[in-house]
Amino acid sequence: GENVEQHPSTLSVQEGDSAVIKCTYSDSASNYFPWYKQELGKGPQLIIDIRSNVGEKKDQRIAVTLNKTAKHFSLHITETQPEDSAVYFCAASTGNSGGSNYKLTFGKGTLLTVNP
Amino acid sequence: ETGVTQTPRHLVMGMTNKKSLKCEQHLGHNAMYWYKQSAKKPLELMFVYNFKEQTENNSVPSRFSPECPNSSHLFLHLHTLQPEDSALYLCASSHPGDSYEQYFGPGTRLTVT
Secondary structure, three states, X not given: OOOEEEEOOEEEEEOOXXXXXXXXXXXXXXXXXXXXXXXXOXXXXXXXXXXXXXXXXXXXXXXXXXXXXOOEXXXXXXXXOHHHOEEEEEEEEOOOOOOOOOOOEEOOOEEEEEEO | OOOEEEEOOEEEEOOOOEEEEEXXXXXXXXXXXXXXXXXXXXXXXXXXXXXXXXXXXXXXXXXXXXXXXXXXXEEEEEXXXXXXXXXXXXXXXXXXXXXXXXXXXXXXXXXXX
């Protein structure tokens, strides 16, 4: 089955700096890669995702890059703010078309701390 | 709010108790999921229901029993749990047609004493 490795497990940055979290996956059939943010006491919230037909996607201060050949993808947060502090999870899915369910395999998470 | 609610938010139970976790989604989705989140481990998929039919049971012990009476509601019935079952139990839903996106509830923090 799919295996997703995520690094680093903890990341501390100064406000305004950039943060990068990296993930690798094992199943070359994976074609969907979401990133989730989980704040204390809340469930994971989808913040950005990328499909395998795209190499990069950006949404304001957040961007995700995908290298299918190397089987790795990364989350980039620019101009970090204290409210970006949370646990971030990457995930990968092979997906299924035709109305079937989508099984996500998650990384272990990265605790990001943005220091004011 | 994501449109997925879970009750209770916190639960403490003894190993001989029987309790149930409830999840409700107001998004019109057809697929619902139970995940277990333990410290320093990836989220573990437990069960998947698609159009009320169970399509995945990820080798979960029988002391966890899911129920999906309709596409909007999902239950997890618990009995004779072990202390190592203490974790955050998350419910999620998705529309499996075009979207891969899963929307999570806030979770139930379960402590087994």
